[in-house]
Amino acid sequence: MIFQYYPTVSHSFTYELNKDLHFAAAHFIPSSLAGKCQDLHGHTYVVNVTVCGDALDESGFLVNFASIKELIHKRYDHTSLNEHEEFSGADSERFPTTEVLAAAIYAKVQAYLDGCANQPRCMQIIVRETPTSYVIYRPKMQEIM
Ligand SMILES: Nc1nc2c(c(=O)[nH]1)N=C([C@H](O)[C@H](O)COP(=O)(O)OP(=O)(O)OP(=O)(O)O)CN2
Numbered sequence: 001m002i003f004q005y006y007p008t009v010s011h012s013f014t015y016e017l018n019k020d021l022h023f024a025a026a027h028f029i030p031s032s033l034a035g036k037c038q039d040l041h042g043h044t045y046v047v048n049v050t051v052c053g054d055a056l057d058e059s060g061f062l063v064n065f066a067s068i069k070e071l072i073h074k075r076y077d078h079t080s081l082n083e084h085e086e087f088s089g090a091d092s093e094r095f096p097t098t099e100v101l102a103a104a105i106y107a108k109v110q111a112y113l114d115g116c117a118n119q120p121r122c123m124q125i126i127v128r129e130t131p132t133s134y135v136i137y138r139p140k141m142q143e144i145m
């Protein structure tokens, strides 16, 4: 069971929902500056997704917790991150680092929320790669409005 306290995000929405999930994946960082991380290895990634909004859907949900989990878990669990199109190519902004993974998860979650009539917004993604290392991704304020 995952039970952690996380940095909070400030906002003025009525509702805030948080979903924790985890998945196992392999990766390597294709840069000579990445040291031991250049070699293929694996992590159990732990992710926290924060979604906010002012309106609920016809189920009384801001968004179904299960839908958030499915989006991310289905795509990445027991996969090699480097083989996903969002992490391919020579551009360092596409290397499967914790930072880039957090941004990619944000993009997937917000694209899903954009299809919801009650218009929830993803406000924060936290990706923990190891017990001692995690990254927070927050969209710019103009993306949220
Ligand atoms: N800013 C980033 N730095 C590093 C990333 C990253 O994604 N963003 N990734 C790695 C490696 O992939 C590695 O798997 C994790 O590194 P690290 O936290 O250093 O792992 P350790 O278990 O060795 O750390 P301890 O301090 O011994 O707990 C490296 N850097």
Ligand SMILES: [Zn+2]
Pocket: 027, 037, 041, 042, 043, 129
């Ligand atoms: Zn790693």
